[in-house]
Amino acid sequence: MDSLNQYNKDSADALIVAGKAFSSRLFTGTGKFGNHHTMEAALLASGTELVTVALKRVSMDGEEDDILQHLHHGHINLLPNTSGVRNAEEAIFAAHLAREALQTNWLKLEIHPDPKYLMPDPIETLKAAEKLVKDGFIVLPYIHADPVLCKRLEEVGVAAVMPLGAPIGSNMGLKTMEFLQIIIEQSNVPVIVDAGIGAPSHAAAAMEIGAHAVLVNTAIAVAGDPVRMAIAFKMAVEAGRMAYNAKLGTVKSYAESSSPLTEFLN
Amino acid sequence: MFINEFEGYDWDEVQSSIYAKTAADVERALNKSKRDLEDFKALISPAAAPYLEQMAQISHRITQKRFGKTVQLYAPLYLSNECQNICTYCGFSYDNKLRRKTLSGVEMLQEAAYLKEQGFEHVLLVTGEATKTVGVDYLRDAIRLLRPHFANISIEVQPLDEEEYKILAAEGLYAVLVYQETYHKDNYKTYHPKGKKSNFDYRLATPDRLGGAGIHKIGLGVLIGLEDWRADNFFTALHVGYLERKFWQTRYSISFPRLRPATGLIEPKVVISDKELVQLICAWRIFNEEIELSISTRENEVFRNHVIKLGATTMSAGSKTNPGGYAVEPESLEQFEIDDSRSVAEVKQMIEGNGYKAVWKDWEQFTMTEKV
Numbered sequence: 001m002d003s004l005n006q007y008n009k010d011s012a013d014a015l016i017v018a019g020k021a022f023s024s025r026l027f028t029g030t031g032k033f034g035n036h037h038t039m040e041a042a043l044l045a046s047g048t049e050l051v052t053v054a055l056k057r058v059s060m061d062g063e064e065d066d067i068l069q070h071l072h073h074g075h076i077n078l079l080p081n082t083s084g085v086r087n088a089e090e091a092i093f094a095a096h097l098a099r100e101a102l103q104t105n106w107l108k109l110e111i112h113p114d115p116k117y118l119m120p121d122p123i124e125t126l127k128a129a130e131k132l133v134k135d136g137f138i139v140l141p142y143i144h145a146d147p148v149l150c151k152r153l154e155e156v157g158v159a160a161v162m163p164l165g166a167p168i169g170s171n172m173g174l175k176t177m178e179f180l181q182i183i184i185e186q187s188n189v190p191v192i193v194d195a196g197i198g199a200p201s202h203a204a205a206a207m208e209i210g211a212h213a214v215l216v217n218t219a220i221a222v223a224g225d226p227v228r229m230a231i232a233f234k235m236a237v238e239a240g241r242m243a244y245n246a247k248l249g250t251v252k253s254y255a256e257s258s259s260p261l262t263e264f265l266n
Numbered sequence: 267m268f269i270n271e272f273e274g275y276d277w278d279e280v281q282s283s284i285y286a287k288t289a290a291d292v293e294r295a296l297n298k299s300k301r302d303l304e305d306f307k308a309l310i311s312p313a314a315a316p317y318l319e320q321m322a323q324i325s326h327r328i329t330q331k332r333f334g335k336t337v338q339l340y341a342p343l344y345l346s347n348e349c350q351n352i353c354t355y356c357g358f359s360y361d362n363k364l365r366r367k368t369l370s371g372v373e374m375l376q377e378a379a380y381l382k383e384q385g386f387e388h389v390l391l392v393t394g395e396a397t398k399t400v401g402v403d404y405l406r407d408a409i410r411l412l413r414p415h416f417a418n419i420s421i422e423v424q425p426l427d428e429e430e431y432k433i434l435a436a437e438g439l440y441a442v443l444v445y446q447e448t449y450h451k452d453n454y455k456t457y458h459p460k461g462k463k464s465n466f467d468y469r470l471a472t473p474d475r476l477g478g479a480g481i482h483k484i485g486l487g488v489l490i491g492l493e494d495w496r497a498d499n500f501f502t503a504l505h506v507g508y509l510e511r512k513f514w515q516t517r518y519s520i521s522f523p524r525l526r527p528a529t530g531l532i533e534p535k536v537v538i539s540d541k542e543l544v545q546l547i548c549a550w551r552i553f554n555e556e557i558e559l560s561i562s563t564r565e566n567e568v569f570r571n572h573v574i575k576l577g578a579t580t581m582s583a584g585s586k587t588n589p590g591g592y593a594v595e596p597e598s599l600e601q602f603e604i605d606d607s608r609s610v611a612e613v614k615q616m617i618e619g620n621g622y623k624a625v626w627k628d629w630e631q632f633t634m635t636e637k638v
Contacts, residue, residue, distance in 0.1 A: 031334055031336075032330075032333070032334020032335060032336065033334065033335065033623065034334075034335030034336075034621045034622055034623055035335075035618065035621075035623050036623070055630060056627070056628060056629050056630040057625070057627060057628060058627075058630075059387075059627060082632070084629065084630060084632065085632045086515060090632035091632070093632045094630070094632040097630070097632070113514075113515045114514055114515065115515070115516070115517040115556070116510060116514070116556045117556070169331055169332055170331075171331060218331060218334070221334055221335070222330045222331060222334055222335060
């Protein structure tokens with residue numbers, strides 16, 4: 001039993017983002033839930049310590065917004081996002097609003113001028129990230145699974161990168177798998193796979209290849225039972241991380257029992 | 267311009283091709299992951315009627331995936347019923363005898379205060395077409411006055427020029443709803459015999475001008491009851507497809523206004539049944555997974571209670587369709603009779619009863635120059 005506990009501890013190895021330690025590697029969203037109580041229950045069940053909130057949904061008229069009242073838990077940190085902006089200028093404006101309204105420097109930078117597929121704009125994102133880092137923000141940019149863009153963002157000082165697995169809300173899984181692997185291999189900042197994760201197995205797969213965390217929203221929020229699904233994701237992320245730490249065996253597409261080509265060397 | 271694409275189509279040919287769709291066409295459309303215009307034709311065709319429950323299931327699933335368990339609420343705010351157009355179906359038609367009323371700034375704020383009290387953050391400003399009283403200057407002043415009180419302002423007014431839309435966009439205007447009413451060019455004339463609205467081509471080009479002006483969202487639709495709703499919705503879909511390719515940064519929404527009884531006006535030439543309207547809504551959702559679908563209080567309680575789960579994403583509630591109808595002078599004549607007269611609180615309760623959340627605010631003006 002002791003050794004099992006030891007393993008569990010290993011699997012909960014802390015993730016450090018911008019100097020802050022997270023024991024849960026499951027980040028979550030707050031949109032799409034049928035009501036705030038279900039949202040709160042699901043987020044608590046998931047064990048998440050970082051939840052993203054769309055600034056456009058938060059009331060700015062001074063009174064505390066309803067959604068925030070459900071996120072007042074010591075272990076839950078807010079990650080405001082800039083959803084709704086179309087360019088760097090709007091994103092920078094939104095970031096400052098967010099800092100004021102939610103009292104945090106943390107920011108999920110998302111700039112998707114395309115309202116249909118919500119595809120992130122790499123050019124505007126890099127521009128905004130550079131400025132926001134200088135303005136003292138802890139910037140986590142939502143981007144395509146583009147390895148070069150990740151390195152460029154790292155160079156301007158972002159705290160992590162958040163490449164997509166598939167279009168937001170699509171539940172399609174890790175369509176960008178090959179590129180995510182390159183990003184993870186090359187990155188000096190945490191890689192958080194965001195968007196497209198539609199099932200716990202997708203989250204586990206992302207963790208198995210070495211992603212530092214995943215962000216999940218739609219798959220939990222619109223599940224028949226969001227609380228149960230949140231727990232399933234929690235377990236999948238932990239399992240994936242543990243598998244990564246345990247070093248997965250190699251997948252083989254051939255048998256190894258004999259060596260007909262090199263046998264003559266023996 | 268859309269008109270170039272539009273002129274490549276013939277109404278009668280489109281109509282007969284829709285009616286020629288078969289069960290096999292419908293099944294092919296249902297089993298694809300991306301549907302094209304031919305699939306849309308099949309989904310709105312009579313051949314799809316037996317597949318209604320299946321369409322509803324798909325529509326329900328993909329709507330929740332995209333929009334979550336939420337319904338966006340808004341309120342129309344009628345600013346004026348003055349109008350120089352004759353539209354044979356509209357209560358505000360120039361030849362209709364009623365007392366004309368245009369809200370002053372003070373009255374607008376009274377109406378706004380009432381709507382704020384109800385919880386609304388998104389409002390839709392509505393006027394007739396009377397250039398001298400409710401021209402672009404009036405609209406600019408109205409938006410400037412109301413902008414600090416609401417998160418999001420849309421308009422449903424006469425079509426404007428691109429430069430005029432730019433003026434309003436600079437004031438913080440978010441969306442413009444402009445319904446073509448019908449894409450049947452010949453018959454359009456008979457419904458709109460007099461006034462600027464009788465110019466079919468100018469109206470058809472309005473979304474092009476809106477896209478050019480950088481308006482965030484464009485609402486399209488036809489008035490169901492004028493011409494064959496299937497053909498009219500095909501043309502709407504064609505229009506949206508053109509716009510999505512050209513103005514890729516713009517958001518789109520579709521409405522399904524059914525011709526409602528209004529004082530002294532024509533009876534609908536075409537009647538759409540509730541079943542057919544559900545088919546139409548589901549067809550739109552299956553065809554375009556990302557588009558907003560809006561249902562007004564023209565529809566009755568039972569229909570609205572159920573349509574939330576079938577693909578609708580946006581609703582008005584507690585609406586008044588007469589200028590000053592909320593607080594200034596509630597007794598004046600309405601543009602059309604509304605059918606769901608429940609209070610905002612009752613509609614909110616109904617939404618929650620369905621397991622959905624009413625969303626009041628889904629927008630924030632993120633520009634430095636315009637927010638003071």
